[in-house]
Amino acid sequence: MTSLPTHTEKSLGLVIDLDTCVGCHACVTACKGWNTENYGAPLADVDAYGAEPVGSFLNRIHSYEVQPDTGGPAQLFHFPKSCLHCADAPCVTVCPTGASYKRVEDGIVLVNESDCIGCGLCAWACPYGAREMDPSEKVMKKCTLCVDRIYNENLPEEDRQPACVRTCPAGARHFGDLSDPESDVSKLVAERGGFDLMPEQGTAPVNKYLPPRPKDEVPEFDVLAPYLEPVAEEPQGFLGWLDKTLERIG
Amino acid sequence: MHPAPSIIMFSTLSGLGFGLLTMLGLGFPEVSGWVAFIFFAIGFALAGGGLISATFHLGHPERALKSFTQWRSSWLSREAWAAAAAMAVMGLYAALIIFTDTRIAILGWIGAALSLLTVFTTSMIYTQLKTVPRWNHWSPPVLFMAYAIVGGLLMAGQVTVAVPLLVALGVLQVVAWVDQDRKENASDTTLATATGLGTIGTVKAFESPHTGGNYLTHEMAFRVARKHAQTLKIISVILAVVVPVILLLLPFHHLLALLAVVSHFAGVAAQRWLFFAEAKHVVSLYYGR
Numbered sequence: 001m002t003s004l005p006t007h008t009e010k011s012l013g014l015v016i017d018l019d020t021c022v023g024c025h026a027c028v029t030a031c032k033g034w035n036t037e038n039y040g041a042p043l044a045d046v047d048a049y050g051a052e053p054v055g056s057f058l059n060r061i062h063s064y065e066v067q068p069d070t071g072g073p074a075q076l077f078h079f080p081k082s083c084l085h086c087a088d089a090p091c092v093t094v095c096p097t098g099a100s101y102k103r104v105e106d107g108i109v110l111v112n113e114s115d116c117i118g119c120g121l122c123a124w125a126c127p128y129g130a131r132e133m134d135p136s137e138k139v140m141k142k143c144t145l146c147v148d149r150i151y152n153e154n155l156p157e158e159d160r161q162p163a164c165v166r167t168c169p170a171g172a173r174h175f176g177d178l179s180d181p182e183s184d185v186s187k188l189v190a191e192r193g194g195f196d197l198m199p200e201q202g203t204a205p206v207n208k209y210l211p212p213r214p215k216d217e218v219p220e221f222d223v224l225a226p227y228l229e230p231v232a233e234e235p236q237g238f239l240g241w242l243d244k245t246l247e248r249i250g
Numbered sequence: 251m252h253p254a255p256s257i258i259m260f261s262t263l264s265g266l267g268f269g270l271l272t273m274l275g276l277g278f279p280e281v282s283g284w285v286a287f288i289f290f291a292i293g294f295a296l297a298g299g300g301l302i303s304a305t306f307h308l309g310h311p312e313r314a315l316k317s318f319t320q321w322r323s324s325w326l327s328r329e330a331w332a333a334a335a336a337m338a339v340m341g342l343y344a345a346l347i348i349f350t351d352t353r354i355a356i357l358g359w360i361g362a363a364l365s366l367l368t369v370f371t372t373s374m375i376y377t378q379l380k381t382v383p384r385w386n387h388w389s390p391p392v393l394f395m396a397y398a399i400v401g402g403l404l405m406a407g408q409v410t411v412a413v414p415l416l417v418a419l420g421v422l423q424v425v426a427w428v429d430q431d432r433k434e435n436a437s438d439t440t441l442a443t444a445t446g447l448g449t450i451g452t453v454k455a456f457e458s459p460h461t462g463g464n465y466l467t468h469e470m471a472f473r474v475a476r477k478h479a480q481t482l483k484i485i486s487v488i489l490a491v492v493v494p495v496i497l498l499l500l501p502f503h504h505l506l507a508l509l510a511v512v513s514h515f516a517g518v519a520a521q522r523w524l525f526f527a528e529a530k531h532v533v534s535l536y537y538g539r
Contacts, residue, residue: 002320018447028459053462060459062536064441068451076456079445081536090380096317096326115316118309120469121326124251127381127439129533132465138309195446198532200438201380209446 002095008107011179012145013085013206015188019213020172023061023078027164031059034163039148040113044136056132058082058143059164077212083130083143084205085109091122091131107206108147113139127201178206252472253526260304262519265394267296268365269402271340275362278408282351290344301333325378329371336364369398383437384529389426396422397518405511409498420491439532455538470531471539482524490517
């Protein structure tokens with residue numbers, strides 16, 4: 001059934017720190033690697049070395065420049081974006097075949113690839129661009145939260161988290177149960193004021209983004225300045241002679 | 251949105267086909283024998299041809315039957331049911347008229363209702379999408395049904411009714427375009443809400459995730475034709491409304507009537523092309539488009 005569950009036992013998701021992300025794209029590579037070699041159809045690349053390479057990715061990093069309202073120089077933010085595993089996921093209800101579904105046990109939104117007819121309507125319904133049709137397999141691909149890692153008892157415990165989170169060198173990505181107010185991720189969201197993307201679309205995303213911390217205010221003057229010798233305003237020596245000479249000529 | 255030829259053909263052909271079947275079901279005109287055969291054949295060819303064309307859009311058309319399963323939640327699934335039911339009921343109604351010369355009026359009315367319902371479900375596939383402000387609007391259901399009804403009357407040769415309704419359709423279309431522009435401009439989804447960075451200041455897309463395109467930019471950030479939108483709108487109204495009205499007001503001739511239908515068809519196809527090409531998906535904001 002592509003009707004959404006009224007309640008999920010957990011709401012597994014990601015918390016992404018826009019203050020910490022350095023835009024290295026390591027999560028993109030780790031995601032593509034894991035999800036090409038494991039569960040489901042591989043993430044294809046077409047014309048990879050040609051004029052118009054195109055491929056499916058479950059995670060992409062944008063960069064945005066923000067001109068602060070308070071003045072000062074523009075700021076640059078790297079912005080990772082993948083499926084937000086919405087509580088009210090519009091991609092699920094539009095699916096005509098039941099291939100797209102949200103799990104009751106952990107809230108992960110998945111695609112049953114053998115039922116997908118490749119109509120693309122779920123990708124139209126998603127405001128975040130989280131779903132991409134694989135150019136070779138012609139089925140809809142999306143973030144699975146690495147469902148084949150997080151419960152995988154063949155992996156060491158520290159690896160039982162999504163590939164993007166495990167690989168992030170900056171610690172900008174966090175994984176956990178956002179329905180549990182006592183979880184690390186929920187505490188992080190509460191402490192840092194985590195927010196939803198496009199809240200007006202009514203999708204109730206599970207993934208949260210942490211806003212950039214305010215920039216440090218550098219004082220205009222040095223506290224030791226009053227104790228220092230004043231800097232000579234007039235040029236001395238050779239430069240002083242040059243200055244005077246040039247003024248005379250000019 | 252990318253104007254895929256298969257979807258444009260589907261919505262144009264099946265809209266007119268189901269429109270004609272609606273009129274035949276209601277008995278406008280009451281046909282029998284060979285004339286009935288030809289009318290119904292045109293109706294089924296357009297409606298069925300459109301449906302077949304739509305399957306070219308699918309990545310896995312061999313699994314298309316699975317789309318009958320989710321009618322409780324999905325408009326696309328409801329469309330599949332409505333189309334199949336309309337074709338089945340109208341098929342029975344047509345067969346009884348053609349082969350046994352028996353007209354079961356109530357069967358025709360049910361078939362007509364199902365035919366219009368199919369067009370309605372098609373339009374709801376677009377209207378339900380909050381992600382495309384231009385579609386998330388009253389106009390797709392109203393216009394898709396209006397085009398089907400007027401096109402159906404035109405093909406069924408109901409000239410006296412078709413002429414004033416064609417004019418009304420033209421007015422309705424222009425009103426819809428103006429109101430869709432308003433709706434798109436008033437959308438509260440912006441790059442500021444998309445990134446959440448609007449609380450700091452003015453957000454600008456600095457760099458895309460990659461230098462090339464991807465499925466999202468190809469499918470949803472289509473922008474080639476927007477600059478020609480105004481010209482195409484005028485062409486679409488001239489072909490769909492003005493030319494057919496002039497041709498129908500001239501002394502009746504079968505060739506003129508055929509030309510009127512062909513012109514209307516081309517106008518509707520142009521309108522449907524614009525329906526996709528002009529529609530802006532909110533995901534294009536992330537790509538600075």
